[in-house]
Amino acid sequence: MRQYEVMVILDPDLDERSIAPALEGFLKVIRDLGGSIEKNDIWGRRRLAYEIKTKSGKKVSEGIYAVVDVQATPDAVKEFDRQANLSETVVRTKVIRPDQR
Amino acid sequence: MPRYTAADRGKPRKKKRPDRALAARLEHVDYKDTDLLRMFISDRGKIRSRRVSGLSVRQQHAIARAVKNAREMALLPYASASKGSGR
Numbered sequence: 001m002r003q004y005e006v007m008v009i010l011d012p013d014l015d016e017r018s019i020a021p022a023l024e025g026f027l028k029v030i031r032d033l034g035g036s037i038e039k040n041d042i043w044g045r046r047r048l049a050y051e052i053k054t055k056s057g058k059k060v061s062e063g064i065y066a067v068v069d070v071q072a073t074p075d076a077v078k079e080f081d082r083q084a085n086l087s088e089t090v091v092r093t094k095v096i097r098p099d100q101r
Numbered sequence: 102m103p104r105y106t107a108a109d110r111g112k113p114r115k116k117k118r119p120d121r122a123l124a125a126r127l128e129h130v131d132y133k134d135t136d137l138l139r140m141f142i143s144d145r146g147k148i149r150s151r152r153v154s155g156l157s158v159r160q161q162h163a164i165a166r167a168v169k170n171a172r173e174m175a176l177l178p179y180a181s182a183s184k185g186s187g188r
Contacts, residue, residue, distance in 0.1 A: 007133075049177050063175065
């Protein structure tokens with residue numbers, strides 16, 4: 001088990017109420033593979049420093065940011081990252097190990 | 102703002118005043134701390150060189166890595182090519 005910090009940018013067109021459930025859906029893999037979610041911080045809508053073209057070809061200048069602290073195995077986080085990036089609602093993800101340096 | 106800018110070059114350097122609060126934030130540089138990172142990029146978005154930023158090798162590495170991570174997540178801009186439009 002390792003400490004990870006995962007950042008996800010979701011599609012800004014996503015409904016306010018469906019943010020938490022959508023995020024929960026992605027995090028389910030981590031729980032299923034024996035990990036635990038320690039902190040779930042949804043920043044909300046934030047302006048992007050530059051426009052990003054989403055998977056569906058749409059250009060977005062905003063994003064819904066969420067930072068999640070997770071305790072999980074490397075495989076679990078890898079699988080989470082893979083699944084999240086398959087989704088159309090996810091603009092970008094980043095996995096960081098905060099204890100590294 | 103950085104304490105030494107290109108305009109300061111050639112002028113006698115002012116004595117470095119240790120900034121404890123800043124030093125603490127540089128201890129563990131977080132890519133989400135965009136306020137801190139913005140102090141070490143130019144208005145065009147480029148990372149300031151070590152001789153301008155006045156950082157130690159270790160700190161400069163940490164800042165550079167954090168800026169690049171922040172750019173990937175659109176928290177900071179990539180260097181803009183055109184003059185003046187420094188977002």
